[in-house]
Amino acid sequence: MNKFSYEKYDHFFLKKIMKYFSGKKKVCVAVSGGLDSMVLLNLLLHIPNLTLGVAHCNFTLRDKESNKDEDFVRNFCLKKHIMCHIKRFNTLDFSKKHKLSIQMAARKLRYDWFNELFNLYELIALGHHLNDSIETFFLNLIRGTGIKGLLGIPVKREKFIRPLSNFTKEEILHYAKIENINWRLDKSNFDNNKYLRNKIRSVISIFSDPFYKGVKKSINLLYQENLLIENKIKEINQKITIEKKYNPFFYWKLSCSKILELQPLSCYLFKLFFPYGFSNMKNLENLLYAQSGKQLISKKYRIIKNENNWILISKSFLFKNKKKVFSIQNINKKISFPINVEFFFITETEIEKFNPTISSLSLIDFYKIQFPLKLRTWRNGDYFYPINMKGKKKLSKYYKEKKFSLLEKEQIWLLVNGNEDIILVIGNRLDDRFKVTKKTNKILGIKIIY
Structure with a gap:
């Protein structure tokens, strides 16, 4: 790698990252205290008209070291007069409760909290760099993946931005030395027996510039090919x-x-x-x-x-309606949930105006019903006596004959009597046992309001 003078190198970094913050005023930087995030924070301090905040996650995984990281970040922010947000997590308990690996648990906790911070900031800047993308490339390659898994870590996704994505670890380290930037060292990043990513990191660290340039070019080509595929999809x-x-x-x-x-x-x-x-x-x-x-x-x-x-x-x-039963204690008011149903009494003179072909209207013999009535969806074994037909029919067979999809079946409500007899397949068919006859003394109308 070519060694730049202080002025040229500083300008080189700033020129590359300033484009990401055009027009932005409030940016939060995720700072662990490590090399990458501390370099990013120091760089953003050089961008004019940018109000910075810092978010630090203490995952309480490294005992005193975790607390020292937290103190380091807090003290830096105090000296620079930067708003500092610190969140402590019980990562181990969360990992066990949700059956996640420690890494995945920490990731979820981190990003869930970051999403809350968008109430205060326009962007959250993360310190991922080119080496991180290359590690992700090989990590997914080993595990098995399609093109999308080989694209590394995106520079921008929604309101998350990674300004250092095009810089190598070596370049970032060199900048830190020129600027005399202090950082905390996380020894777990060097434990090759614990994480596969660390093993990959140790292997790729021995390569020189041509390797990084070649992989970067490949990732960019894969990104373009993936874009073509996404458009085709x-x-x-x-x-x-x-x-x-x-x-x-x-x-x-x-x-x-x-x-x-x-x-x-x-x-x-x-x-x-x-x-x-x-x-x-x-x-x-x-x-x-x-x-x-x-x-x-x-x-x-x-x-x-x-x-x-x-x-x-x-x-x-x-699934939400499958086991729900809604009780109707009386008929003095409209039912607005789970469906809109109106009950009303009708006289013998008004019955002549009733059109029995309209599926949203039904007339039943009031004295044949028992309260509480119920509204529910169908269950295995349900049957009824379709009006103007002989004998009973399983509801599953009726639905099949009507060619209802499984979705439609689960969205059709039944009006059920207090003794569990089906009174009405709402919007479809009345049960013959509850129909109005010459002996009916009181007629109840049921109207479905769409």
């Missing part, structure tokens, strides 16, 4: 989509026949559905040929086969 996404909406919940209806046209199929399935937690491509392929009603479940989503379509939906929404 967006086109495919539009091609296979029948309907997509996000409010009040995520709902995505896709054409199975259009998906089957994609080649290589497993590659496209991975790119399209891995972001939703589906990683078994064989199961996804099998679902394309499965019968209606079959489904796959990830941590947060479900894909349901419905005839020749897939419906991908937020799992939490689909």
Whole structure:
């Protein structure tokens, strides 16, 4: 590496990072006390019209050393009159509670807190550099990854910025020596037996400039290739989509026949559905040929086969009504949740105006109902006696005949009598046992308000 004079080297760093802060006024720097974050903090102190804050995480993992890091950062901020935010975490307990590795637990705790700090700052600056990206490149390569995993650490993601991303560790160290910057040394970074990243770090540290330039060039090329792939995936996404909406919940209806046209199929399935937690491509392929009603479940989503379509939906929404029962103690008021239902009494003269073909209106014999009435969704074994039909029918068979998808089944509410008999499949069919006859003395109207 070429050695710059003090003035040239200082200008070299500042020129490269100032572009990231154009127009920004309030920036928080994540400072561990180590070399990288201390160099970044010192550099940002040279940028005019920038109000700086510092965020320091004490993960309480190295006993006295962790506390010394905290004191070091606090004292530096006091001398420079910088607002200092310090947060202590019980990382070990959090790791055990959520079944995460220590590194992943610390990462989650750190970024969750950083997101809270966006109430005070426009950006949060992190001290990751080129060596960190190269380490991530090889780490993901060893574990197995696609192109996206080989892109290293992004310079900018949302409100997080990494201004040192294009600088090597050697360049940062050289700058620190020129500027007489003090920092704390974390000895755990050199424990090659504990973390795979540390082993990779020790290997790549022996290489010279051409190695870093070559890997950096490769990462940049991979980034461009990944951009081409992402643009293609967006086109495919539009091609296979029948309907997509996000409010009040995520709902995505896709054409199975259009998906089957994609080649290589497993590659496209991975790119399209891995972001939703589906990683078994064989199961996804099998679902394309499965019968209606079959489904796959990830941590947060479900894909349901419905005839020749897939419906991908937020799992939490689909399950939330499954076990809920809403009790109706009287009929003196409108029901507004979980659906809008209005009860009203109707006279014999008014019944002539009633149109029985309108599914949102139903008339029942009031004296045949028992309170409390209930609103719930269907359960295995449910049956009713469809009006104007002989005999009883399982609700599952009725839904199948109506060609309701699994999604539709779980969103249809039932009005259930106090003795658990189904009075009404709301919006669909009345039970014959509760219909109005010549012997009916009091008629109750039920109206669904859409």
